[in-house]
Amino acid sequence: MNAVEVKNLKKYFGKVKALDGISFEVEKGEVFGFLGPNGAGKTTTIRLMMDFLRPTKGEIKLLGKDAKEDSVELKKHIGYLSPEDRLYKGWTGEEHVDFIRAIRGNSAKAQALVKELDLDLKKRVWQLSTGNKQKLSLVLAMMSDPDLLIMDEPTLGLDPILSEKIYQTLDKLGHEGKTIFMSSHYLSEVEKVCDKVAIIKEGKLVATEHIAELKRKKMYSVRATFAGDFEPDSFKIEGVEIKDEHHDFVELVVKGDINQVITILHQYKLKDLEIQRATLEDIFLEFYK
């Protein structure tokens, strides 16, 4: 059984087509990344899955049940993490945990998560840093040991250390067989955490691929300045495009494996070398025009 099944999902806000007929599936136990630039429709999709919004057309099934009709029953088995904290400023962390426990009736993992994330539950939310608010949100989302975790940009605005901690937590959950659906606009984040990824652009799904496949779509910008002459033709190989060249300089766009270009560059004496990984936006533009 698929943990998530989205069929021909459309959501219009007046004349604005936020989602225009997207379909995808997430297998049980899969860590699924939902990738796209800001405004692509990631959050709208998640809000529809959580029944915060109602679809204009289409169907969403989570854990085999209808996301709208069986919303209450489904939410017993779903954990949700918002991109920004949705916490009550005047409550302490403990009050949040108690509140969720009173409604969900299950806080199996709360203590372990609090310890793992090194969180002080005695403080009020307004006293917490952005990172600690996100930790608390994460505890609340995962404390009842959900079968499906839906996360909207889980590391947005967090420092690399905390982001890494969250990746470790997600990795652990993935190994426990939990299904994770997470949106992101960081390719590196999705690569690190997810098994599969769907790419959304302007409300339409442009690709759904396994991460291994996506990795082959890596792209780099290479700028090399040579100490002597070089042969531009040596860079005319599959997956490499020469964007600019002078007598001692070349700028390349490399799709896929960077090693073949490194091998060629190694033949020359270099004055300077700059290799930049292409942004997600560049990759989108290149692969999903």
Add this chain to the structure above:
Amino acid sequence: MKAIFWRTIKDRRIVLLIYCLGIVGFLWMYVGMFPSFADKKEQFNQLMQYYPKEMMQAFGITEITQIFSSLENFLAMEQFNIVWPIVVIAFAVSIGGASIAGEIEGGTIETLLELPVSRIKIFFAKYLAGLVLLAIFTAVSVFAVIPLAAAYHVDYQASHYVTTSVIGLLFAWAIMTLAFFFSVVFNSKGKAYFIPVGILIAMYVLKILASLKDSLKDLQYTSFFYYFDANKSLIDNKIDNWSYLIFGGVIVVFTIIAVLWFSKRDITVS
């Protein structure tokens, strides 16, 4: 549902306490002043004769000579026709307006909606908590008269306060329901506060206009302030059947529309 209900009560308890202390403070002042006024009622009655009749009508005073004849007459004029409605409107609108729109504005509605609780239950947990808060406020603000009157050795009619608390609660409940409705419709607390307050100000103006000119008399029937008649409840110990009907009707109709609206609407937090 219970957890949301109790949490709403807990979050509002300080506000409730402040409102209760404020209104009891006013009541204390009026009850404390009453014996002095009652002793010199002839002089005060004479003074009151010089006030324009229309102005007195605007404040719900029809029998000028009776104002200082009993605590109930005095409080009807000073407290329950002026101060109490203003305070209860502020309290009821703040409860209703913040209920859903406040959660949307603060983003915390997502914390509620992600839980295995239906929207109808979320609505009624907050609605019932609001009603309980209003009932506590009404009870405190009306029945505090009894110990205060006893402390100042002033005669009072206990049953009249029971009647006033009933019509007072209905008035407050109808206002809270209106504010709840706008809270469900809009995403910002500001709109959910100001629209019902605007409607109530318009109703108050209509009632005053109706009292000033005979040709506009029928306008009074469009005003909540006509159906919330503190003179009738506190002095005559009566409630007009139309008051039950109008406030009851507003409560039922707007509650149904609000709950349906909340169940069906898209909720977007920015």
